Amino acid sequence: MESTEQNTKQIGQTEYDQPLNEKPNVIGLIGAITSISVIFLCWVPVLNWCLLIIGFVLSMISLLKEPRNPGFAGIVASFFGALFIVTYFMKIHGGILALSWTW
Numbered sequence: 001m002e003s004t005e006q007n008t009k010q011i012g013q014t015e016y017d018q019p020l021n022e023k024p025n026v027i028g029l030i031g032a033i034t035s036i037s038v039i040f041l042c043w044v045p046v047l048n049w050c051l052l053i054i055g056f057v058l059s060m061i062s063l064l065k066e067p068r069n070p071g072f073a074g075i076v077a078s079f080f081g082a083l084f085i086v087t088y089f090m091k092i093h094g095g096i097l098a099l100s101w102t103w
Helices: 026-040 047-062 069-101
Strands: none
Touching: 026 047, 026 069, 047 069
C-alpha cells in the first residue's frame, strides 16, 4: 500500500519537490540576445556601443532573478562584443594610418 505522501504529490512536481516548469528570465534573454547581436553588428559605428551597453546592463539586472544562465551568457557575449568592436576599429583605423604613413 502506498503512503499518503506519495498520494498527495501535486502534478508538475518531481520526486524532490521541485517544480518542473520555471518561468523564463525574460530580461536575461533580452540582454543575451542584445549582447550577441553586438558581435554581428560590430561594424556599425554608434549602434554597436549602444547595444553593448544595453545588453550588459540588462544582463547584470537579470542576475538578480532565477534562472541566471541568460544573464551570464549576456555578460560573456558583451565581453566578446567589446573585444570584436575594438579589434575591428583598430584594424580599420590601423590600416588607414598605415596607408597615410607610406606617402
